[in-house]
Amino acid sequence: MAATRKPLLPVDEALARLLHGAEPLGIETIALEHAHNRILATDLFAKRTQPPFAASAMDGYAVRALDAANVGTTLKVIGDVAAGYMFGGVVGAGECVRIFTGAPLPDGTDAILIQEDAEPAGDNHITVTETVTSGTYVRPAGLDFSDGDILLSQGRVLDAGALCLAASGNHASLPVYKKPRIGILATGDELLAPGSTLKPGQIIASNAYGVGAIASEYYAEVIDLGIARDDEKSLKNALQNAIDSQCDVLITLGGASVGEHDLVRSVFISAGMELDFWKIAMQPGKPLMFGKLGNMRILGLPGNPVSSLVCTHLFGVPLICALGGRSYNQVRQKAKLTGPIKANGNREQYARAMIKRTDSGFEASVFENQDSSIISFYANANGLVVRPIDAPAAIAGDDVEFIALTPIGR
């Protein structure tokens, strides 16, 4: 009788379990200059009105519109006012004030005659060469926003426009969601840091650099927890280190599968981790593990470099976003295959591919060798073609769905 294997957890169910209860970790107040691309944690209200007064939009003369209603009228210039100052007096009939962009309109005036439309008429006088109406080149008080207006909504990414608006609303600091602290732990007796001299059997630990880069792109605080050996003591020490470092999420790399040296799951369970799931229907990424130890979430990624990176995209990023209050949507687009691909098996496949934008849409060239150890293919891929479980073989011209890994050009 054929042995029956336990069915693997579908990718979407695994993701739902991972994100269950994942809420923003807290709020901190930070200086505006450090807030770029952080997420605003509350609605933000204006603490002032902008502009706070009716202001000139041009360099010229502040006039009473009725006085400048006819070409050829001569007006007396009784003073001047620049941005940052107030004109003390009141402008009467037949009078005007020299004014500069951004300056408050003097009392009595209601329009700006731009200097191109005025001619000097000697002895502090000008002649009107174009007429104005009330409000010409005047920015009314509160044109941009008024004191108490809502400037930005909770959840807003603090991009260039948002930062400029917050500053103008007189906020020197902003409440933002805390960055999730993501500890990254490589595991494996064979691993040494880049730059090391390798003995036979050893390789370089590379995954943490890619995983850390992806986590940083989503504004996680990345904590390098080094390399643990494949033994209980080393793994338990590393786990304690993650706890002491107040990691919100511990990402482990490797040691997730079924061999005698794949100890992460069993050691962590013996140290108190509550296992949520292990093994999912995904290629690459089958031995993915998720559990919790106290408040710390533990995401165990398979050690094959491409598995580590693809799982970070698919699981690490949504988790980091949920904990950091950042909205996240996985965007899938359609592309036409440039060549044939084989039928898929019993795991949803995220196939490394080169995606090209053409006049008629996207084209996907899927790498023939999808071995999850091949970093160079991942480094040259800009998309993951998503192949459902048991998808039949496909040929050039067939439609597939893909997830972009980087912005896609031509």
Ligand SMILES: Nc1nc2c(c(=O)[nH]1)N[C@H]1C(S)=C(S)[C@@H](COP(=O)(O)OP(=O)(O)OC[C@H]3O[C@@H](n4cnc5c(N)ncnc54)[C@H](O)[C@@H]3O)O[C@H]1N2
């Ligand atoms: N009998 C079975 N064997 C395996 C299965 C299975 O279902 N049955 N699953 C395979 C799959 S799929 C994967 S993926 C791998 C993942 O295994 P582990 O998570 O236990 O990973 P390791 O064995 O520790 O490492 C795999 C591979 O990657 C290298 N590695 C590990 N960490 C790093 C790192 N930080 N930087 C660079 N390279 C790393 C490691 O040396 C190995 O070559 O298991 C299959 N086996």
Ligand code: MOO
């Ligand atoms: O599922 Mo493993 O991550 O393919 O190589």
